Amino acid sequence: xxxxxxxxxxxxxxxxxxxxxxxxxxxxxxxxxxxxPLVQAHxxxxxxxxxxALSGFRICLGHGIRGFETDIRFTKDHKLVIMHDARVNRTTxxxxxxxxxxxxxxxxxxxxxxxxxxxxxxxxxASFGGRDDIFVELEMKAYPSDFYTPEVLEEYCRDLSAMARxxxxxxxxxxxxxxxxxxxxxxxxxxxxxxxxxxxxxLDDSHIEIAKSLGCCNxxxxxxxxxxxxxKRAHDAGLAVCxxxxxxxxxxxxxxxxxxxxxxxxxxLSLAQAINGRAGSRPCSP
Numbered sequence: 646x647x648x649x650x651x652x653x654x655x656x657x658x659x660x661x662x663x664x665x666x667x668x669x670x671x672x673x674x675x676x677x678x679x680x681x682p683l684v685q686a687h688x689x690x691x692x693x694x695x696x697x698a699l700s701g702f703r704i705c706l707g708h709g710i711r712g713f714e715t716d717i718r719f720t721k722d723h724k725l726v727i728m729h730d731a732r733v734n735r736t737t738x739x740x741x742x743x744x745x746x747x748x749x750x751x752x753x754x755x756x757x758x759x760x761x762x763x764x765x766x767x768x769x770x771a772s773f774g775g776r777d778d779i780f781v782e783l784e785m786k787a788y789p790s791d792f793y794t795p796e797v798l799e800e801y802c803r804d805l806s807a808m809a810r811x812x813x814x815x816x817x818x819x820x821x822x823x824x825x826x827x828x829x830x831x832x833x834x835x836x837x838x839x840x841x842x843x844x845x846x847x848l849d850d851s852h853i854e855i856a857k858s859l860g861c862c863n864x865x866x867x868x869x870x871x872x873x874x875x876x877k878r879a880h881d882a883g884l885a886v887c888x889x890x891x892x893x894x895x896x897x898x899x900x901x902x903x904x905x906x907x908x909x910x911x912x913x914l915s916l917a918q919a920i921n922g923r924a925g926s927r928p929c930s931p
Contacts, residue, residue: 668837670862672816673780674885674906676711679920681901683780685712685909687890688729689769692911695758696736697727702772706779710913713773714782717766719793719801724748725766725808729786737763744792766805770812777814780907782841782865782887785822785831798830806835819863828859841865841887848875853882865889868900868908876904894919 676683689701690710697715705713716729721744733739733746739754752762766783773779787793787801802820809818821841822828831838841863842856847870856864856879864879868888879886888900891908897920900908910916 668839668860668862670883670885671780671819671839673778674816674819674839674863676778676780676907678712678917681897681920682888682891682905683712683907684710684891684897684913684917684920685714685780685782685887685907686710686913687714687909687911689713689715690911690913692892693914695756695761697729697764698756698759698761699727699764699768699772700759700761702769705913706773706776708914708917710917711779712781712907712909712913713779714784714909715769716784716786717805718743718786719797720748720751721745722747723797723800723804724751725801725804726751727764727766727769731786733763744790766808767812770808773813775812775814777817779817781813781818782821782909783809783818784843785820785824785827787827788824789826795830798827799834802827802831802834806831806838821863821865825855825859828861832860836860839863841885847871848879848886850875850878853879853884856884857882863887865909868896868903868905871903873903880904891916 678684686705688697690705694701715727717725718728720726728743732742733754737754737756754763787798819839819841820831821843823843828840831840840861842861843865844852845867848866852864863885865887871888876886885906887907888905889909891897891900891910892912897908
C-alpha cells in the first residue's frame with residue numbers, strides 16, 4: 646500500500662510539473678565498449694587515480710574512456726563543486742561539510758592522493774572539450790534538508806542544468822540521483838532535462854514505475870542483484886539501464902549478458918584493457 650501511495654504521489658507531481666511525455670533518451674545513452682556495455686569511469690576512476698580528481702577525468706579521456714560519472718554539490722555560497730561525500734575529510738586534507746563551507750574554504754582543501762584542489766563542475770565539464778562521442782552521468786548529491794530547502798534545491802538544479810546545457814553537447818549527459826524529490830525538482834525547473842533514477846537494490850517493477858513517473862530516461866540499479874528479465878522490462882519501458890558496480894571483466898561479461906547499456910567502474914582503465922584483450926594492469930597511480 647505504501648508503495649502504491651508513493652507511486653501515485655510521484656505521478657501527480659510529474660503531471661503538475663508538465664511531464665506528460667518523457668524527454669527523449671540521450672543519443673549517447675547506449676554507446677558501447679567493444680560491442681558491450683559502455684564503461685563509465687566512476688568518480689573519474691577513483692580506484693586507479695583519485696576520487697573525483699580533475700586529472701582522473703583527463704587521464705581516462707586520453708586513454709579512450711568515453712563514459713564518466715561524477716557527483717555535484719553546492720557550497721555554502723552556492724557554487725557547484727565536485728564531491729561525493731557530504732564531508733571533505735575522507736578524500737581531502739580538510740575538515741568540514743561542503744554545504745557549510747564557502748567556495749574558498751573548499752578550494753583550499755587538497756585531495757589526499759593527487760594533492761589537487763577540489764574541482765569545480767565547470768572545470769570537469771571543460772575537461773571533456775565539448776566532445777560529442779562521450780556520455781556523462783552527473784549525479785546530484787543535493788537532497789532535501791535544512792540547507793537544500795525547496796528554493797535552494799531548485800536553484801541548484803537550475804544552475805546545474807544551465808551549465809550542462811552550455812558546456813556539453815545535447816545527448817551526451819543525464820542528471821541522476823537516488824532521491825526522487827531531487828529528480829522532481831530538476832524536472833520542475835527543466836521539463837526536458839535527461840534524468841536517471843539510481844537505486845542500491847536490484848531492479849524491480851516499482852523502480853521502473855518510479856523512473857517513468859519522474860520522466861526519467863535511465864535507471865541505474867545494483868548490477869549483481871538485477872536480472873536479465875528486469876533489464877529487458879526496463880528496455881521495453883523505454884529506459885536505458887546502467888548497472889553498477891563493474892570492477893572486472895567477469896562483472897562486465899555478466900552485465901553484457903544481462904543486456905546492460907552502461908556499467909560503472911572504479912577501474913575503467915584496467916577494465917577496458919581487459920575487455921580489449923590486453924593486460925589488465927592499472928596504467929596510472931598517484
